[in-house]
Amino acid sequence: MSQVATRKAPAGMLVKQAGPLALIQDAGRFGVGHLGVTQGGAADWISFRWANWLLGNEPNSAALEIVMGGGLSLETECEVHLALTGADLDAQLDDKPLAPNTSFTLTPGQRLVFRQPRQGLRAYLAFPGGLNAPEVLGSRACTAREQLGGLHEDGKPLKVGDRLTWQGDAPAVKQLPDSQALRMPATECRLPVVLGSQIATFSGRSLFQAFNQPWTVDNRADRMGVRLTGPVLNGSLTGIISEGIPLGAVQVPPDGQPIILMNDRQTIGGYPRLGALTPTACAMLSQCLPGTKVWLTPVSASQAQDDYRQQLTVWREV
Amino acid sequence: MKPSIQIRPKMRIETTAMDALMVRLFDTIDEANMAWVIAADQALRAAFGNALIDLVPSYTTLLVHYDCQQLNHSDALSLINKTLCNLTPADTQAGELHIIPVWYDESVGPELPLVAKRAGLSVEALVEQHCNHDYCVFALGFAPGYGFMGLVDEALATPRLKTPRRKVATGSVGIADRQTAIYPLLSPGGWNILGRTNVPLFEYAKRGDPLFRPGDKVRFKAISRAEFEADGGNTTPMEERS
Numbered sequence: 380m381s382q383v384a385t386r387k388a389p390a391g392m393l394v395k396q397a398g399p400l401a402l403i404q405d406a407g408r409f410g411v412g413h414l415g416v417t418q419g420g421a422a423d424w425i426s427f428r429w430a431n432w433l434l435g436n437e438p439n440s441a442a443l444e445i446v447m448g449g450g451l452s453l454e455t456e457c458e459v460h461l462a463l464t465g466a467d468l469d470a471q472l473d474d475k476p477l478a479p480n481t482s483f484t485l486t487p488g489q490r491l492v493f494r495q496p497r498q499g500l501r502a503y504l505a506f507p508g509g510l511n512a513p514e515v516l517g518s519r520a521c522t523a524r525e526q527l528g529g530l531h532e533d534g535k536p537l538k539v540g541d542r543l544t545w546q547g548d549a550p551a552v553k554q555l556p557d558s559q560a561l562r563m564p565a566t567e568c569r570l571p572v573v574l575g576s577q578i579a580t581f582s583g584r585s586l587f588q589a590f591n592q593p594w595t596v597d598n599r600a601d602r603m604g605v606r607l608t609g610p611v612l613n614g615s616l617t618g619i620i621s622e623g624i625p626l627g628a629v630q631v632p633p634d635g636q637p638i639i640l641m642n643d644r645q646t647i648g649g650y651p652r653l654g655a656l657t658p659t660a661c662a663m664l665s666q667c668l669p670g671t672k673v674w675l676t677p678v679s680a681s682q683a684q685d686d687y688r689q690q691l692t693v694w695r696e697v
Numbered sequence: 698m699k700p701s702i703q704i705r706p707k708m709r710i711e712t713t714a715m716d717a718l719m720v721r722l723f724d725t726i727d728e729a730n731m732a733w734v735i736a737a738d739q740a741l742r743a744a745f746g747n748a749l750i751d752l753v754p755s756y757t758t759l760l761v762h763y764d765c766q767q768l769n770h771s772d773a774l775s776l777i778n779k780t781l782c783n784l785t786p787a788d789t790q791a792g793e794l795h796i797i798p799v800w801y802d803e804s805v806g807p808e809l810p811l812v813a814k815r816a817g818l819s820v821e822a823l824v825e826q827h828c829n830h831d832y833c834v835f836a837l838g839f840a841p842g843y844g845f846m847g848l849v850d851e852a853l854a855t856p857r858l859k860t861p862r863r864k865v866a867t868g869s870v871g872i873a874d875r876q877t878a879i880y881p882l883l884s885p886g887g888w889n890i891l892g893r894t895n896v897p898l899f900e901y902a903k904r905g906d907p908l909f910r911p912g913d914k915v916r917f918k919a920i921s922r923a924e925f926e927a928d929g930g931n932t933t934p935m936e937e938r939s
Contacts (some may be wrong), residue, residue, distance in 0.1 A: 409750050410750065410751055411736075413751070413753055413837060414907050465828065524840075525840065525882070526882060575712060575713045575719075576711035620725075620757050620843070621755055622719065622756075622757070623717075623758065624760070645838060647838035655712070670737065680712050680716075681769065681770045687716075
């Protein structure tokens with residue numbers, strides 16, 4: 380007997396209103412830097428990872444990175460369990476406030492709306508089994524500048540009329556353990572930096588200033604880079620021969636104001652660097668609203684790796 | 698062409714991030730470097746295997762991003778040291794030669810007159826000169842499939858535009874100082890644009906198989922508007938695409 384006749388159209392979620400920026404992201408695009416292709420991926424990879432954990436998803440499952448909220452409105456066509464982590468974007472489920480860092484059930488016709496940042500900048504919405512999107516170069520990460528990834532393989536953010544579908548159905552719904560309160564950076568935070576070799580080319584005064592006063596997160600901040608403002612740093616190098624740029628690189632262009640290079644950074648570049656933020660610091664910086672004071676604090680590569688490995692064990696233990 | 702004299706690089710390994718090390722082989726841009734950069738790239742890929750997350754070679758360096766769950770900082774350092782201590786240069790003659798057809802015209806190459814004037818050449822002579830050299834692909838970066846090539850004849854060297862364009866059309870062929878390149882996709886940029894090609898660099902990169910690889914050679918070939926159109930080239934002037 381034909382099974383086709385009884386097969387239901389796959390249900391999904393409709394974008395009724397698009398906010399300023401909602402992107403499909405996974406952990407990122409790796410092993411392709413030599414092609415000139417950027418890493419991409421969830422900027423706050425820790426919140427992203429928790430969102431998938433709450434649904435029992437594979438850690439790299441594609442989720443939605445919602446920046447600012449700004450009225451993004453999603454309406455579900457079917458019953459679905461979702462998980463929301465990261466920033467508090469004043470989310471509402473049918474006009475009722477929804478706490479961040481939780482998983483919850485939506486019934487057909489219900490609407491999820493993201494309004495404005497109250498704490499943090501980026502929320503992560505995970506779907507059962509991960510969102511469906513074409514894989515490009517091993518990833519579903521959406522990078523606008525490169526026109527790669529996303530629902531339509533053009534790197535574009537969600538727009539009205541888009542329909543989200545996902546891979547699984549009944550996930551293992553969990554709640555965040557009490558020991559794991561996800562805190563968004565408040566008005567001030569500390570960002571560990573692994574010092575790089577070019578550090579020696581900066582003046583002594585600049586080095587003192589770099590690490591002994593707070594920097595202000597500028598409003599010129601996106602998934603490519605975050606500018607910091609403060610004292611003008613200077614050194615003996617103005618430019619260098621372009622070389623590979625790691626995540627979190629603290630580059631100092633001729634205006635002396637550092638730019639932290641984030642997930643969508645260019646693969647190679649030619650400004651001298653103080654070092655690079657640790658991946659955990661990058662996740663934190665990606666949640667900092669303009670005006671936040673950040674302290675750059677040196678850490679050794681070995682210590683940073685120990686901390687990072689420690690962070691990764693959390694998801695195995697809970 | 699005979700391989701140039703190979704000077705053994707004075708290798709330095711520098712910490713650059715929590716889980717990334719920079720292998721610095723040279724301090725200046727030189728075609729002769731490429732044999733070493735390519736050899737180091739191949740050797741490091743083989744040595745790190747699945748502990749390698751990304752390896753980004755550039756003019757004088759290789760950025761090694763490794764999986765710090767498999768290797769710690771000092772393991773990675775010694776693995777690089779061990780791998781590169783007996784490095785021999787790669788065969789640069791193995792690089793491919795790509796002939797890239799370009800329609801040089803002011804409508805799609807607005808800086809043709811400027812670059813010609815600076816060089817004291819007619820536009821025709823400038824085009825001839827740009828086509829009269831096999832450029833070395835030094836590095837891939839900036840955008841998927843974007844190859845930094847050089848070195849352009851000193852007379853043609855032109856600094857970047859004071860104000861970069863918000864949008865440079867796909868396939869635009871440009872010059873910045875002594876470098877030349879093709880924009881694989883519509884992007885902002887400040888290079889001096891001379892013409893346009895229809896070679897789909899972005900599509901190659903998207904498949905994970907870039908047309909250009911470091912060490913390859915690229916020769917531009919001037920074609921007419923009719924030939925460019927027959928190849929499916931987009932003749933929309935630069936201004937209307939920006």
